[in-house]
Amino acid sequence: MDLVEAFQLQATACEELGSPLYADLLRRLVDDYELGGITTRVLAGHEQDPGPSALALRLLGSVHRLVLAGEVPELAVFYPSVGGEWDSVLGWEAFEQVLQSRGAELQNLLDQPPQTNEVGRSTALYGGLLRLHEAVPLPVRLFEIGASGGLNLRADCFRYEVSPVDSVTSQVGATMSSPADEPAPAEPFVFGAPDSPVVFTNAWSGRPMVPAPDLRIAERIGSDINPVNPLTPDGALTLTSYVWPDMTARLERLRGALEIARTVPADVHRQDAISSLRNLELSEGHVTVIWHSVMWQYLTRDDQIVADAAIAGLGERATPSAPLARLCLEPMRRTPDAPYEFLIVLQTWPGGVRRVLGHAAPHGLPAVWE
Numbered sequence: 504m505d506l507v508e509a510f511q512l513q514a515t516a517c518e519e520l521g522s523p524l525y526a527d528l529l530r531r532l533v534d535d536y537e538l539g540g541i542t543t544r545v546l547a548g549h550e551q552d553p554g555p556s557a558l559a560l561r562l563l564g565s566v567h568r569l570v571l572a573g574e575v576p577e578l579a580v581f582y583p584s585v586g587g588e589w590d591s592v593l594g595w596e597a598f599e600q601v602l603q604s605r606g607a608e609l610q611n612l613l614d615q616p617p618q619t620n621e622v623g624r625s626t627a628l629y630g631g632l633l634r635l636h637e638a639v640p641l642p643v644r645l646f647e648i649g650a651s652g653g654l655n656l657r658a659d660c661f662r663y664e665v666s667p668v669d670s671v672t673s674q675v676g677a678t679m680s681s682p683a684d685e686p687a688p689a690e691p692f693v694f695g696a697p698d699s700p701v702v703f704t705n706a707w708s709g710r711p712m713v714p715a716p717d718l719r720i721a722e723r724i725g726s727d728i729n730p731v732n733p734l735t736p737d738g739a740l741t742l743t744s745y746v747w748p749d750m751t752a753r754l755e756r757l758r759g760a761l762e763i764a765r766t767v768p769a770d771v772h773r774q775d776a777i778s779s780l781r782n783l784e785l786s787e788g789h790v791t792v793i794w795h796s797v798m799w800q801y802l803t804r805d806d807q808i809v810a811d812a813a814i815a816g817l818g819e820r821a822t823p824s825a826p827l828a829r830l831c832l833e834p835m836r837r838t839p840d841a842p843y844e845f846l847i848v849l850q851t852w853p854g855g856v857r858r859v860l861g862h863a864a865p866h867g868l869p870a871v872w873e
Contacts, residue, residue, distance in 0.1 A: 506558065507533055513559040522866060524589045524749040528784055529559055531595045541602045555800040556615050560745065565612035566601055568744035575601050582865065584748035585768050597670075616801060621653035622760045623753065624796040624867035625658035625687075626706045627832040627847045632658070632792070634860055634872075635713050635828055635849060641790040642721040649798030650725025650778055652733040652742050653771040654760040659720055660767050661760070662699040663706040664691035668705030703847040709861060709872035721789060722859040723769035728781035730771045733764045751825060752844055753866065772852050777806060780813035791817075796832040797845075797865070818852030827852040847872075 512528035531572065536542040545562070552558045561584040569575045570582045578601050579596035580587045602609065625790055632643060648657055667689045691704070694714060713714060732738040739761050746753050772779070784792050805872075814829055829850045834843045837859065850857040863870040 506552070507536065507651055509552075510536075510559045512554075513557075516865070522747040522749050525595075525747050527591050528563065528595065529600075531563075532559075533852065534751065535599070540608065541599060545602050545606045546613075547610075549613060555757055556699060558613070560614050560617050560619070561615065563747075564576045564617060564745040565609050565615075566598065568612065568740060569601065569605060569608075569641055570741055570748070571744055575605070577601075583751060584743075584746070584754055589749060591807060616729065617745055618651045618729070618741055619732075619797075620652050620654045620731065620742050620757075620760075620798075621746075621753070621866050622661065622756050623703070624832055624846060624863070625655045625661055626663065626703055626867045626870045627796065627861075627863050628655055628657040628794055628830065629661070629663060630707055630872060631830040631847055631860055632714060632718060633694070633715050634832070635790065635792070635830070635851070636715040636718050639790045639826055639828070639851070640715075640717070641788065641826070642719045644722040644786055644789045644791045645720050645791070645794060646722075646779070646792065647725040647778040647784060647794045648727075649795050649801070650727045650730065650771050651726040652731040652738060652764070653723070653755075653769040654733060654742075655794070655796065656720075656723040656725055656769040656771075656796045657763050658695075658701045659718065659762065660696050660699055661701040661703065662696055663694040663702040663703045665694065665706055665712070666708065666824055674793075676731075700762050700815055701756050702759075703756070703868055705869055705872040707861075707865065709793045709870075712872065723767075725769060727770035727771060727776040728773070728775050730773050732771075733761050771790060775811060776802065777809050780810055780817070781818060783797050785806060785817065785821060787825050790828055792828045792830055794830050796867070797834070801829070815855070816857055818850075821852035824851065826838060832867065834865075 510529050510533050514526045517529065518526035532542050549558055554690065570585060578597040579585045581597060583591050595674045627776050645656055720791050732742050733742060739752045743757060746757055781872060818827050832845055836843055846862050847860045848857065849860050861870055861872040
C-alpha cells in the first residue's frame with residue numbers, strides 16, 4: 504500500500520468514525536501531496552512506511568499537539584478541541600501554513616508511533632473481565648502490553664451505562680410501571696464505578712452482563728516501548744494530541760481518565776512486549792490477565808509469533824488456583840475469507856480455550872456481546 508492509498512483509507516475511516524475534520528484534512532493532504540506541495544517535503548523519507556504504522560495519524564497528531572500547546576493560534580481557531588470551529592477552506596489554509604512554518608519540527612515528531620491511549624477500549628476490557636469473572640472469580644492481576652500511558656489499566660474505575668433492554672435487569676424482574684399516558688424514562692443500568700468522571704453512555708449491547716461487585720484488580724502493570732507518563736503535563740499533552748479534535752466526547756473521557764490516573768496508581772515500564780511476556784509469572788490465588796488492544800499490528804510477524812509462543816508457554820504452567828487469561832481487542836478475521844472486525848477475544852488456561860466474546864468499534868465504543 505502506498506502513501507496516497509493509506510491516507511485515502513484513513514480519510515474514509517475518519518469520516519465513518521465521526522471526524523469530518525480529519526477526513527477533510529486527509530483528502531486535502533492527498534491532493535497537495537500529488538501536486539508536489541509542502542506535504543511532500545514534510546513526509547519525505549516516509550514514503551514507504553507500512554500502512555499499519557499510521558503515518559497519517561502521526562502527522563495529524565503532531566499538528567494537534569502544536570494546537571493544544573498554544574503554539575499555532577492561526578490554526579487553533581479551527582480546532583474544536585480548543586474551542587474553535589472547523590472551516591474547510593480557511594482551516595486548510597491555516598494547516599498548510601503550519602506545515603510551511605513548522606515542517607522541520609513536524610518531521611521529528613513523525614518518528615514517534617501514535618500514542619492513542621483510547622479509554623473507549625475499556626468497554627471491551629471491563630466487559631471481558633466480567634465474562635472471565637463468571638468462570639474464574641479470583642482477584643485479577645492485570646498486565647497490559649502496548650499500554651501507552653496505562654489509562655485502560657483503570658478500567659474498573661470508569662462508569663458503563665447500558666440500556667435496560669441490553670442489561671441484566673431485563674432478566675431479573677420487572678420494575679414498577681408508570682401510568683400508560685405518562686411512561687417513566689428507563690434509567691440506564693450502571694456497571695463499574697458509578698461516580699466516575701469517565702462515563703460511557705450505551706457502552707454495550709447484546710448478550711446481558713452479570714454485575715460483579717466483588718471483582719477486584721489487585722495489580723495493574725503495563726509495558727510499552729515508549730511509555731507516556733499521564734501524570735506529567737507533557738504526557739497528558741501527548742495523549743490528548745492523538746484524540747481527533749472534533750470528537751469532543753472522546754476528549755472528555757480522556758480528560759476524566761487523566762484525573763483518575765492521579766488517584767489510582769498503575770506501573771507502566773519501558774519494555775518491549777516480548778521481554779515483558781517472558782518475564783511474567785503466575786500467582787497463586789489470582790488470575791493473571793494479559794490485555795492488549797489495537798497494538799498487535801505494530802509488531803512484526805516474527806515478533807507476533809514469539810509473543811504468542813511466550814503466552815502459550817506461560818499458559819502451560821497455569822493451574823486452577825493460578826490461572827492465566829489473554830483478553831484482547833484487535834482487528835481480526837473470524838475465518839480466512841471473512842472481513843476484518845475488531846473482535847473481543849478471551850483465551851483461558853489451563854486448557855487454552857479461546858472464545859470470541861463479541862466485537863466493538865475501533866475506538867471500543869460501543870461493544871456488542873455475543
